[in-house]
Amino acid sequence: MGYDRRERKEVEWIPKTELGKKxxxxxxxxxxxxxxxxxPIREQQITELLIPNLTVDFILVGQAKGKFGGGQRRIFRVSQKKTSEGNRPTFLTFAVVGNNDGIVGFGVGRAAETVPAxxxxxxxxxxxxxxxxxxxGSWECGCGEPHSIPYSVTGRCSSVTITLYPAPKGIGLCVTDECKKxxxxxxxKDVWSRTTGKTSSRMNLIKALFDALKNLSKYHVQEKYASKIVDGVKR
Known part of the structure; x- marks a missing residue:
């Protein structure tokens, strides 16, 4: 059998950071x-070992040209730079990872081709x-289960502002489809939201949402309420 260049051999991970070695x-x-x-996590293998059930998804930040003016959403946003050799395209994509249990991460990738990006x-x-x-945190529910957020929180990015509110069980995620991911x-599982600004810019909307999620950890809760809040993975 011939050698297929598309097949990538798995190389044993040799950690370079102190955290990776531990x-x-x-x-x-x-x-x-x-x-x-x-x-700080400097190597992706650290996350893969500590969270084996990690799920990966992509945000639809780009749009393909339609035949009659319409377009279909894509995970890649394409920008072109004019050079003496012609147009040089650059692909941008936005990835989200999480374990569906209190841990989430996001990252942006840019490259001249889609797969490296x-x-x-x-x-x-x-x-x-x-x-x-x-x-x-909803006064309408009070079940004590970690199905929503404990209190309202606001995040901002450029002109976009998003506020998340606790919702009772069964309401669902009242946000846009990309924020639902x-x-x-x-x-x-349950949350209400309110957005202002130019929300059609999906990159700013997603960054504002992550800013709101970061702000959840900035507030200190009294001890009598802290026992009802789950921080990170539920143990």
């Missing part, structure tokens, strides 16, 4: 320990993880 040696086995101490986005997303606080991967 993870491979089995000294660090919990992703919450890494995120609580704010240790997609791989870069996934790699960057695995290095940029967030712990999401979940709870039941992120909240589902974060383990949030």
């Amino acid at each position: 993870v491979k040696a089995g000294e660090v086995t919990d992703i919450n320990t890494v995120l609580d101490k704010h240790i 997609r791989n870069k986005a996934v790699e960057n997303a695995k290095k940029n993880l967030l712990k999401i606080k979940r709870g039941c 992120i909240l589902k991967l974060a383990g949030i």
Whole structure:
């Protein structure tokens, strides 16, 4: 049989960072320990070992030209630069990863071809993880289960502002389809939202949503309510 260049051989991971060496040696086995101490993740294999059930999804940030003026949404946004050799295209894509249980990450990838751009986005997303606080902050529910967020929170990016509100169980995710992908991967099942600004810019809307999720960890909760909030993976 001939050699197929498309087949990629699996190379044994040799960690280069101190955290990577501890993870491979089995000294660090919990992703919450890494995120609580704010240790930067420089290698994607660290996330793959600590969170084996990670799910990857892509945001539809681009649009293909339609035959009669309409267009179909794509995961790649194409930009071209004019050079002496002709037009040089660049592909941009936005990847989201999560375990559906309080951990979510996002990353952006750019390259001259689609596959390298997609791989870069996934790699960057695995290095940029967030712990999401979940709870039941709706006065209409009060079940105490981590199906929503514990309190309202706001995120901003450029002119876009998004505010997330706790919702009772059964309401679902009252956000756009692309924001639903992120909240589902974060383990949030019910939420209300309100957006202002130029929300047609999906990149700014997604970045504003992640800014809101980051702000969930900036608030301190009283001890009598802290027991009802799940921070990160539910133990």
